[in-house]
Amino acid sequence: MNNCVCFCCAVYAWVLVEGADMALVPYENHTSLPGLSKLHEPSATFHFAKHKIHIRQDWKRLGVAAVVWDAAVVLCTFLELGSIALEGSSAVELGAGTGLVGIVAALLGAKVTITDREPAVEFLESNVQANLPLDFQARTKVTELTWGESLDRFERGSYDLVLGADIVYLEETFSDLLKTLEYLSSERTVILLSCRIRYERDQDFLKMLQQGFTVEEVHYEPERDVYIYKAQKRRVKEDL
Numbered sequence: 001m002n003n004c005v006c007f008c009c010a011v012y013a014w015v016l017v018e019g020a021d022m023a024l025v026p027y028e029n030h031t032s033l034p035g036l037s038k039l040h041e042p043s044a045t046f047h048f049a050k051h052k053i054h055i056r057q058d059w060k061r062l063g064v065a066a067v068v069w070d071a072a073v074v075l076c077t078f079l080e081l082g083s084i085a086l087e088g089s090s091a092v093e094l095g096a097g098t099g100l101v102g103i104v105a106a107l108l109g110a111k112v113t114i115t116d117r118e119p120a121v122e123f124l125e126s127n128v129q130a131n132l133p134l135d136f137q138a139r140t141k142v143t144e145l146t147w148g149e150s151l152d153r154f155e156r157g158s159y160d161l162v163l164g165a166d167i168v169y170l171e172e173t174f175s176d177l178l179k180t181l182e183y184l185s186s187e188r189t190v191i192l193l194s195c196r197i198r199y200e201r202d203q204d205f206l207k208m209l210q211q212g213f214t215v216e217e218v219h220y221e222p223e224r225d226v227y228i229y230k231a232q233k234r235r236v237k238e239d240l
Contacts, residue, residue, distance in 0.1 A: 039067045046100065048076050049107035053131050055098045058123060065097045065120040070224040071166035072097070075194035076104040078219050078228055084161065084190060086110040091161040092154075092184060094145065094177075096120075099127040101165050106132055106140045110161065113154075115145035148176030157186035165194045171201045178208060181231075191231040192218075 038044065039059050046053045046068075058066040079086065079101075087109035093102040095116055102114035116124050125142040132140055145154070162184055167177065181191060191213070197203060209215050209231055219228040 044068050046073070046076070048080055048104045051107050051131070053100065053103060055100055055127055056123075056130070057098065062120055062123055065095075065116060066123055068098050068100055069166045070221075071194040071196065071226050072100045074219070074221045074224055074226040075101050075163065075165045075192065075228060077221075078192070078194070079104055079108060083218070084192065086161070089160040090158065091163060092159045093163040093165075094147070094180065095164060095167040096124055097165075099124045099131075099142070101163050102140070103128060103131050105161075105163060106136050111139040113141045113143060113159075115143055117146050118144045145180070146176075147173060147180040151180065151183045154184060156183055157189065159184055159189055162189060162191040164192070166196070168193060168195045168202055168205050169198070171204075174201075174205050174208060177205075178212075181209070182212060182233075185233050187233045187235055189233065193229045193231065194226055195229075196225055197227060 039057070041057060043057055044055045044067075046055065055068055057068065078084075086105060089110045091102075091105050091110040092113040093099075093105065093115060096102050096114045097116060097120065099114050102112045106112045114124060114128060121142060121144050128140060128142050129137065143153075162181060168174075185191060195202065206215060206229065213231040213233055215229055215231045217227055218230045220226070
């Protein structure tokens with residue numbers, strides 16, 4: 001997750017209350033609600049790429065940035081299916097949160113730069129170090145990236161793959177996210193965004209993305225209501 005106000009998220013969460021619309025409720029008093037109790041757990045365990053991955057979570061300290069969301073699990077499953085060639089590729093994950101997606105991408109053979117905002121980096125790096133063997137760590141980098149800021153720290157258009165799980169949710173970040181995607185990608189770059197389409201504004205982001213990228217739905221997980229979209233920068237037509 002990226003660009004979030006974590007002190008609010010540590011106390012409240014948006015949940016679907018039976019017989020009502022989405023409601024903002026105190027998280028501590030609703031740990032029995034479906035989908036929320038798992039966020040309160042100090043850790044979560046997954047099996048991907050023939051590895052057991054033990055992810056530390058810390059909702060109270062870092063909010064949405066420090067728990068594993070369904071979109072991340074669905075994206076990891078999609079990567080493991082092998083539709084996208086990862087072996088030897090160069091990848092960057094945006095708004096990595098716990099780092100699960102970047103860890104799986106690395107285990108599947110990619111050279112990965114795993115990023116999030118500065119307050120989450122130390123936590124993110126601890127999960128990466130705990131789950132990647134040393135030889136994988138050597139080709140994995142954890143670093144700070146705030147969307148739209150100091151992008152010249154990264155080589156423009158140098159990545160084969162850009163990954164993002166549940167990073168499309170705050171309308172005020174859309175412009176900076178698009179700026180970041182534009183900077184990091186070239187015409188050969190594949191962007192994979194895994195997300196729920198919760199509100200009209202989420203559809204609006206996809207429309208904004210389509211102005212500079214081709215966008216297609218490549219996967220839908222009905223049990224978790226998660227979509228994966230593939231985007232690639234539109235080719236600039238040369239003058240005849």
